[in-house]
Every structure is written in structure tokens, then in C-alpha cells.
Amino acid sequence: MSESPRTFVLASRASQLAQIQTNTAVANLQALYPNDSNSAPKFTTSFMSTAGDKNQSQALFLLGGKALWTGELEAALLDRTVDMLVHSFKDVPTSLPEGCMIAGIMEREDPVDSLVIKKGKEDVWKTLDDLPEGSVIGTSSVRRVAQLKRKYPGFKFIDVRGNLNTRLAKLDDPDGPYTAIILAKSGMVRLGMGHRLTSDLGPPTLYHAVSQGALAIEIRSDDTEALELCKKITHRDTMWRCLAERACLRVLEGGCSVPVGVFTTLKDNVLSITGCVTSLDGARHVEYTLEESVSSVDQVEDMGSRLARKLVETGAKEILEEINRDREQRAAEADIKETRA
Structure with a gap:
């Protein structure tokens, strides 16, 4: 009797963007088996909240390392509850827990950061150069703030936390403080919200985060089946x-x-x-x-x-x-x- 095909569980954070990214990975893996034969492996998904998702009050700068976004997921991976983790690669620490490895890296979206103007003002302002002195720019990234202060010392930069929909709602609130916020272009495009982006902020004004725009798949180091699959979609x-x-x-x-x-x-x-x-x-x-x-x-x-x-x-x-x-x-x-x- 032939052995039944394995079912791989792909896991990620529970945000809308993370789920879209995980489903993208599933689609790429399923595309390896276009005929959907009975012997082909199966792929399913699981989503969970991480420490970074749960703490929305403190600035990211103070919360510690990138394990905020990956710790709980890696625990589930190592106890074999799930088989693959799909990450925004920029959120993955450069050193992984023992027994874990990055096995797949999918094609990158444009890694540039982009400007989003408060709704109703998009026809007045398009770029940072258009904004008046004293404008309030929302971003949770110290990297962005430090670089942009070089060219725009007259702006006020304040933290803005939450998933992309939450941050956009904070921006568009008529009583809110933000003139504009800065987001990674890749996430907005994946969410189908690229139309909200008013201009890109590339070098030399703003250099993007390491691995921004790329999706990575993390597996257990001893999972040779998962490794071979991930190599094929890298x-x-x-x-x-x-x-x-x-x-x-x-x-x-x-x-x-x-x-x-x-x-x-x-x-x-x-x-x-x-x-x-x-x-x-x-x-x-x-x-x-x-x-x-x-x-x-x-x-x-x-x-x-x-x-x-x-x-x-x-x-x-x-x-x-x-x-x-x-x-x-x-x-x-x-x-x-x-x-x-």
C-alpha cells in the first residue's frame, strides 16, 4: 500500500497582510504540482498572534529585537505543530534558533518605502517636498526618521503602530495628528492598496530596510522534504x-x-x-x-x-x-x- 502524501502546515502572523503572504507561498508550492495528483503533497495554513502584534502601545524601538514577530511561530515550528513559517524577511532576526533555517526566499516586490498623504489632501501634496514646515509624519521606524531628518529637519516625526489598515485609519482621522505616514510599498501592493501611495522615497533620500519586500520560508533544519520544496520556489x-x-x-x-x-x-x-x-x-x-x-x-x-x-x-x-x-x-x-x- 502506497504511503499517503504529506500535508504541510504553513503558518504566519494573523494580520491580513501576513495571511495574504502565506497564501502566496501556498500558491507557489501548489504550482509545483499542476496536475494535482493524489501523490502530490498537500498544503494548509495556520495563523497566530505574536508578541509584536499584542503590544501595540510601546514604540518598536523600545520593544527589543525582531524575535517579537517570530518567537511564538518558531516555538510551534520546533514542536512540529506547523511545518513552514512564512515571514516578511525584514522581520526575521539574522540569527535563528537552533534547529531552524531559512529554506526559501521568494521573488521580491519593490523594496522602496513610500509616502501616503492624509485622505482629502492627495491633490494638494504628492511628495515630502510639497509638505509645509511642521508637518507631522507617522512612522514606527527609527531608520526612516534618522535618514529623513537629514533633509527634512522641519518635520515632526511621531510613532504610529498597528497593522496597515489601522495605521491608515489613524492617518485619515480628521482629528488625528498625521499629515502623512511612511510605509513599505510592498505591503501596500500586496494588500491591493497601491493606489494610496503618493510617491516613492528611494535613495539617496531614504535607503530601505534589510530584506524589505521579500518573503522568506523558515523550516526545521532536519526537514529534508520541506527543504527540497522551498528550494524549488526560491x-x-x-x-x-x-x-x-x-x-x-x-x-x-x-x-x-x-x-x-x-x-x-x-x-x-x-x-x-x-x-x-x-x-x-x-x-x-x-x-x-x-x-x-x-x-x-x-x-x-x-x-x-x-x-x-x-x-x-x-x-x-x-x-x-x-x-x-x-x-x-x-x-x-x-x-x-x-x-x-
Whole structure:
């Protein structure tokens, strides 16, 4: 009697965007078996809330590392409740728990950040340059704030938390403080809300987050069946660009979440990668670019690591130390306030 095909459970966060992304991964895996034979593996989904979803009050900057978005999911993976985790790759820590690995990286959407103007004002303002002095810009990203303060010191930047629909509702509230918010273009496009984007914010104004726009699949390291499936839906160029970016971040962060901006291109096996680190007030900015021919994952990761070391040599170390001291101080102040409440 033949063995019945395995059913793989793909899991992610419970947000609308995460569910769309997980269903995209399922569709890519199912496309490997167009005839839907009885011997083909099956794919189902599971969704759960993470610590990052549950804490919507504190600024992301103070909450800690990216494991906020992945910890509960990885626990379910390791206890074999689920078989694959679908992540926004930018939310995945550069070091994974023992027994876990990134097995698949799907083709990247445009990784650029984009501007969204308050509803009713889109015909008046299109870009940051159009906005009046004192405009309030919503973003939960220290990376975005630090870089944009360089060019737009007259704006006020304040935190905005929640899923994309929540953040848009906060923006459009007539009594709300926000003139505009900044979001990753990829998420808005996947949600079918690209029409709300008024302009893109690319280099040199704003370098995007590491791995932004890419989806990654995490599996148990000993799951050879899942590994072979994920290899088949991996997009090589996306993988090489993202692994170079993550190698840079891994060297720079030293166990902490740091606001690193990047921009990569890969054409005819020539990889160009730019990295930057900016002080919280925007006053100091360190940036460097490497461009080389590459032919393997090892080479692209080596490029990312060397880029990080070059940034450290040219001033990033001092900026990152200052940022981490500021985070520790603000976290301590937040704990004191919570204790007194």
C-alpha cells in the first residue's frame, strides 16, 4: 500500500497582510504540482498572534529585537505543530534558533518605502517636498526618521503602530495628528492598496530596510522534504541580494536591532550593495558602496560582511553605540512610567 502524501502546515502572523503572504507561498508550492495528483503533497495554513502584534502601545524601538514577530511561530515550528513559517524577511532576526533555517526566499516586490498623504489632501501634496514646515509624519521606524531628518529637519516625526489598515485609519482621522505616514510599498501592493501611495522615497533620500519586500520560508533544519520544496520556489537574485544585506546587518547589530539602510542591485552577476547608518538626529550619516562580480552565496555574504566592516571603520560604530545607549535609557524611563502607573 502506497504511503499517503504529506500535508504541510504553513503558518504566519494573523494580520491580513501576513495571511495574504502565506497564501502566496501556498500558491507557489501548489504550482509545483499542476496536475494535482493524489501523490502530490498537500498544503494548509495556520495563523497566530505574536508578541509584536499584542503590544501595540510601546514604540518598536523600545520593544527589543525582531524575535517579537517570530518567537511564538518558531516555538510551534520546533514542536512540529506547523511545518513552514512564512515571514516578511525584514522581520526575521539574522540569527535563528537552533534547529531552524531559512529554506526559501521568494521573488521580491519593490523594496522602496513610500509616502501616503492624509485622505482629502492627495491633490494638494504628492511628495515630502510639497509638505509645509511642521508637518507631522507617522512612522514606527527609527531608520526612516534618522535618514529623513537629514533633509527634512522641519518635520515632526511621531510613532504610529498597528497593522496597515489601522495605521491608515489613524492617518485619515480628521482629528488625528498625521499629515502623512511612511510605509513599505510592498505591503501596500500586496494588500491591493497601491493606489494610496503618493510617491516613492528611494535613495539617496531614504535607503530601505534589510530584506524589505521579500518573503522568506523558515523550516526545521532536519526537514529534508520541506527543504527540497522551498528550494524549488526560491528566486536566486532575490536570495543573493537579501543574503548580502542580512550579512551586513549581522555584523553591525551585534545582537541588537539597529537602523541600517541598504540598497542592492544584481545584474549579470554583478552585485552592487550600499549600506548606511544615520544618527538619531540626522546630523551624522555614514554610507559606503561595494560593487563586485559574484557567483555564489558565500561571495554575496562576504560582500555584505565587508561592507559592514567598512561602515564601522568610517564612523558607524560610534553612531550605533550612541543609538543603543539612547534605547537603553528610553526603555528604562518607560519601565519607570509603567511601574508608577
